[in-house]
Amino acid sequence: MDRLAQPVSVNGRTYARPQHPVVVVCVDGCEPDYITQAIQAGAVPFLTSMLRRGSSLIGDCVVPSFTNPNNLSIVTGAPPSVHGISGNYFLDVLSGKEVMMNDPAYLRAPTLLAAFAQAGARVAVVTAKDKLRTLLGHGLAGICFSAEKADRATVAECGIDEVLALVGRPVPSVYSADLSEFVFAAGVKLMQTRRPDLMYLSTTDYVQHKCAPGTSEANAFYAMMDGYLAQLDAAGATIALTADHGMSPKTDAAGRPQVIFLQAVLDARLGADVARVILPITDPYVVHHGALGSFATVYLPPTDVAAAQAALESLPGVDLVLAREAAARRFELPADRIGDLVVVADHLTVLGTRPALHDLSGLTVPLRSHGGLSEQKVPLLFNRTLRDVPADRRLRNFDVFDLALNHVNPPT
Numbered sequence: 001m002d003r004l005a006q007p008v009s010v011n012g013r014t015y016a017r018p019q020h021p022v023v024v025v026c027v028d029g030c031e032p033d034y035i036t037q038a039i040q041a042g043a044v045p046f047l048t049s050m051l052r053r054g055s056s057l058i059g060d061c062v063v064p065s066f067t068n069p070n071n072l073s074i075v076t077g078a079p080p081s082v083h084g085i086s087g088n089y090f091l092d093v094l095s096g097k098e099v100m101m102n103d104p105a106y107l108r109a110p111t112l113l114a115a116f117a118q119a120g121a122r123v124a125v126v127t128a129k130d131k132l133r134t135l136l137g138h139g140l141a142g143i144c145f146s147a148e149k150a151d152r153a154t155v156a157e158c159g160i161d162e163v164l165a166l167v168g169r170p171v172p173s174v175y176s177a178d179l180s181e182f183v184f185a186a187g188v189k190l191m192q193t194r195r196p197d198l199m200y201l202s203t204t205d206y207v208q209h210k211c212a213p214g215t216s217e218a219n220a221f222y223a224m225m226d227g228y229l230a231q232l233d234a235a236g237a238t239i240a241l242t243a244d245h246g247m248s249p250k251t252d253a254a255g256r257p258q259v260i261f262l263q264a265v266l267d268a269r270l271g272a273d274v275a276r277v278i279l280p281i282t283d284p285y286v287v288h289h290g291a292l293g294s295f296a297t298v299y300l301p302p303t304d305v306a307a308a309q310a311a312l313e314s315l316p317g318v319d320l321v322l323a324r325e326a327a328a329r330r331f332e333l334p335a336d337r338i339g340d341l342v343v344v345a346d347h348l349t350v351l352g353t354r355p356a357l358h359d360l361s362g363l364t365v366p367l368r369s370h371g372g373l374s375e376q377k378v379p380l381l382f383n384r385t386l387r388d389v390p391a392d393r394r395l396r397n398f399d400v401f402d403l404a405l406n407h408v409n410p411p412t
């Protein structure tokens with residue numbers, strides 16, 4: 001009996017079993033123009049050939065266009081209203097504390113990776129930063145480790161050990177392009193040695209936060225990636241590449257960050273600390289963006305919500321201010337994990353709390369960041385052609401497993 005016969009249903013969607021290994025790659029912060037420019041520069045021969053014989057589409061990521069909500073949407077095939085991860089960070093209203101949302105206790109839905117493993121498929125996950133590992137690997141009877149802590153992977157916790165020997169590289173610095181290269185190198189070694197049925201590779205946006213599309217550093221990053229993707233393709237894998245979010249310059253023409261300090265604005269308007277601004281981009285690794293992104297939520301006393309909304313809507317650089325229920329509907333977010341207001345800044349603007357709370361000394365180049373609607377467009381690339389995808393279907397990055405498992409044509 002074929003081990004891989006039955007389809008797998010999870011979170012209201014049904015996925016066909018892979019007949020060949022399927023590798024889904026989430027390139028963190030991959031604004032589509034990074035790939036366009038790398039192709040134009042002749043830096044990525046494999047991607048160039050892959051798009052000639054495969055498919056290139058554009059999809060929408062989840063807003064807030066941040067890493068955790070989107071990675072979890074991709075591996076659950078569902079928006080944050082279903083899986084519960086609405087940011088990297090949120091205010092636990094019961095305790096009044098701001099907490100990292102990297103604990104699986106906050107996850108409200110199973111991942112499709114865990115469901116496939118439970119149904120007998122061999123599943124492997126490699127993530128750059130360790131902050132995502134426990135969420136992506138929740139309930140997964142398979143391999144799941146981070147590049148950041150590759151030396152500490154154990155069979156009991158990660159389904160694998162001796163990762164450094166397998167990959168043949170040292171543990172990379174958390175602020176480096178090497179961290180993402182380790183993910184790809186590990187993916188290739190896993191494919192060569194264990195041939196998983198389903199593999200998810202998730203990188204970090206260290207390079208994209210620093211370097212614009214078409215710069216030599218950005219092209220070098222995509223050239224690095226290109227070599228590993230070619231090896232996965234040569235091993236017979238179906239490759240599906242998407243991103244958690246795009247990336248935009250958040251500066252004026254002189255390269256100065258354009259920041260709206262929301263807490264300072266609301267303190268002046270409503271009185272000190274009447275409002276509480278939460279920046280869900282915040283995480284332990286903020287050197288490259290100073291915790292500045294284009295999405296914020298604000299907790300307010302009920303009587304102040306309307307005045308705060310009016311005050312924020314009129315600010316230059318603000319795209320959108322939505323009350324809790326409207327934001328939850330429009331962006332498919334869990335209403336109990338966002339504030340009374342959701343604020344989205346425009347293409348060139350980021351949102352902060354107070355100037356003193358943002359250390360921008362680590363910003364050695366003009367700020368680039370994400371979080372808003374302007375970073376919602378992401379690539380959906382495949383090394384195969386697709387079938388039965390209507391031209392008017394709104395594609396999301398969290399459709400990538402559906403597309404890769406249910407819509408790719410066999411290799412020719």
Ligand SMILES: [Zn+2]
Binds near residue numbers: 067205
């Ligand atoms: Zn990201």
